[in-house]
Amino acid sequence: MPDLIFTPLSGIPLIKPDDDLGGLVASAVKSAGLWLQDSDVLVVAQKVISKAENRFVRLRDVTPSPRAMELAQVTGKDPRLVEVILWDTAEVIRARQYVLIVAHHLGFICANAGVDHSNVGPEDDLVLRLPADPDASARRLRARLQQLTGAAPGVIINDSHGRPWREGTVGMAIGLAGLTPVQDLRGCPDLYGYHLQHTTVGFADQIAAGASLVMGQADEGLPVVLVRGLTCSPAEDISAHQILRPPETDLFR
Amino acid sequence: MPDLIFTPLSGIPLIKPDDDLGGLVASAVKSAGLWLQDSDVLVVAQKVISKAENRFVRLRDVTPSPRAMELAQVTGKDPRLVEVILWDTAEVIRARQYVLIVAHHLGFICANAGVDHSNVGPEDDLVLRLPADPDASARRLRARLQQLTGAAPGVIINDSHGRPWREGTVGMAIGLAGLTPVQDLRGCPDLYGYHLQHTTVGFADQIAAGASLVMGQADEGLPVVLVRGLTCSPAEDISAHQILRPPETDLFR
Numbered sequence: 001m002p003d004l005i006f007t008p009l010s011g012i013p014l015i016k017p018d019d020d021l022g023g024l025v026a027s028a029v030k031s032a033g034l035w036l037q038d039s040d041v042l043v044v045a046q047k048v049i050s051k052a053e054n055r056f057v058r059l060r061d062v063t064p065s066p067r068a069m070e071l072a073q074v075t076g077k078d079p080r081l082v083e084v085i086l087w088d089t090a091e092v093i094r095a096r097q098y099v100l101i102v103a104h105h106l107g108f109i110c111a112n113a114g115v116d117h118s119n120v121g122p123e124d125d126l127v128l129r130l131p132a133d134p135d136a137s138a139r140r141l142r143a144r145l146q147q148l149t150g151a152a153p154g155v156i157i158n159d160s161h162g163r164p165w166r167e168g169t170v171g172m173a174i175g176l177a178g179l180t181p182v183q184d185l186r187g188c189p190d191l192y193g194y195h196l197q198h199t200t201v202g203f204a205d206q207i208a209a210g211a212s213l214v215m216g217q218a219d220e221g222l223p224v225v226l227v228r229g230l231t232c233s234p235a236e237d238i239s240a241h242q243i244l245r246p247p248e249t250d251l252f253r
Numbered sequence: 254m255p256d257l258i259f260t261p262l263s264g265i266p267l268i269k270p271d272d273d274l275g276g277l278v279a280s281a282v283k284s285a286g287l288w289l290q291d292s293d294v295l296v297v298a299q300k301v302i303s304k305a306e307n308r309f310v311r312l313r314d315v316t317p318s319p320r321a322m323e324l325a326q327v328t329g330k331d332p333r334l335v336e337v338i339l340w341d342t343a344e345v346i347r348a349r350q351y352v353l354i355v356a357h358h359l360g361f362i363c364a365n366a367g368v369d370h371s372n373v374g375p376e377d378d379l380v381l382r383l384p385a386d387p388d389a390s391a392r393r394l395r396a397r398l399q400q401l402t403g404a405a406p407g408v409i410i411n412d413s414h415g416r417p418w419r420e421g422t423v424g425m426a427i428g429l430a431g432l433t434p435v436q437d438l439r440g441c442p443d444l445y446g447y448h449l450q451h452t453t454v455g456f457a458d459q460i461a462a463g464a465s466l467v468m469g470q471a472d473e474g475l476p477v478v479l480v481r482g483l484t485c486s487p488a489e490d491i492s493a494h495q496i497l498r499p500p501e502t503d504l505f506r
Contacts (some may be wrong), residue, residue: 170454
């Protein structure tokens with residue numbers, strides 16, 4: 001097993017709407033003295049995808065609904081911010097002082113529907129929504145990189161989410177292209193020939209978590225991490241939705 | 254930010270009770286042409302710690318209690334295995350056909366209280382419990398490495414657990430020494446000078462998850478991973494318990 005190397009790409013500028021993210025990533029890889037390979041995985045912070053896709057909202061343009069007003073009262077949040085959160089919310093899970101945890105339309109559960117106020121820009125008035133379709137964003141970035149470099153690496157869009165039971169946010173895959181989201185070990189023999197009881201491994205989430213270690217949270221200067229040394233075969237027809245447990249089969253809930 | 258490198262150490266033999274794990278790890282690091290540094294983190298699979306600490310149980314020596322018999326009926330598991338699981342169980346969370354999810358005495362929630370039947374040995378009759386005190390195991394290993402090499406790296410004992418909401422097991426820290434389990438970013442300014450809303454990062458869990466990518470599940474030949482390139486200051490008086498959310502403050506539950 002070779003070393004597994006997470007290389008944060010320096011030289012990615014602050015991303016603006018309609019930037020050619022693929023072009024910027026390809027240049028940053030080249031500046032690092034590296035060449036993209038099909039077996040590489042690129043982990044990209046959700047925030048730069050959202051910025052490139054212009055998912056900004058100006059709070060001054062938002063009129064809060066009665067439901068947003070009510071939740072703003074409970075949480076102490078800006079009612080216009082709550083309104084934006086509700087745009088992306090399938091179900092409110094918890095609303096308390098300072099806390100608004102929801103099931104996102106994309107299927108996962110997170111604070112504030114991922115709508116973010118930090119690292120967004122110099123204007124206090126701007127917030128940023130998650131990409132509308134992170135799997136599609138990953139596929140587009142992968143296709144653009146292939147066009148530019150000839151290589152089609154795996155792409156993971158990651159975001160840091162809180163978790164039940166355990167403290168601290170961890171990087172998770174909210175969109176992906178070109179790699180298996182969940183590895184199935186069913187039927188693989190263990191070292192002594194028995195069949196494994198652990199059936200599936202959260203492959204993409206583990207990659208996203210490792211990459212988050214070098215992305216940092218406060219520093220948006222390193223939003224793209226090149227991961228080299230994984231043993232993974234390229235996969236098609238995959239989606240980060242495959243990582244989401246259907247509630248009816250979620251025995252850990 | 255330098256590269257973050259996960260090096261799986263080859264040359265760790267199958268571990269037997271009372272093996273000098275620190276000595277074997279130190280030799281394996283040396284064989285890899287590396288020297289341990291205080292800033293390194295070693296991630297060690299729970300299973301080799303349990304084996305070195307002789308946490309084996311022979312099922313033929315176990316007499317199931319009535320409660321174990323009852324849960325064996327529900328889950329379809331061997332009543333003697335269920336009895337061993339109950340030794341380490343604070344609370345049964347879910348019991349269904351093939352499934353027994355519990356709160357472990359160590360505080361976390363996992364399937365079968367981490368009692369494992371796979372990769373344990375050639376005898377069908379042997380199962381392996383988690384280390385009795387994984388933080389203490391990590392501290393002992395760290396002290397032994399310091400004795401042998403002069404360096405005191407961080408040590409994480411990891412195990413792969415299932416999660417609510419998301420498919421696939423991921424590596425998590427169940428014991429640690431010499432590094433911060435959860436990083437506190439409260440008060441750190443973001444790129445534009447705002448204060449971050451994400452307050453804490455699951456630092457040790459992210460390291461454990463990344464290391465699991467190179468440990469594999471079925472292959473126990475690579476149970477120790479050297480992690481180099483992290484920015485972390487050595488920490489004392491820490492415990493993996495600090496990663497566990499108190500249920501009363503767990504808004505994600």
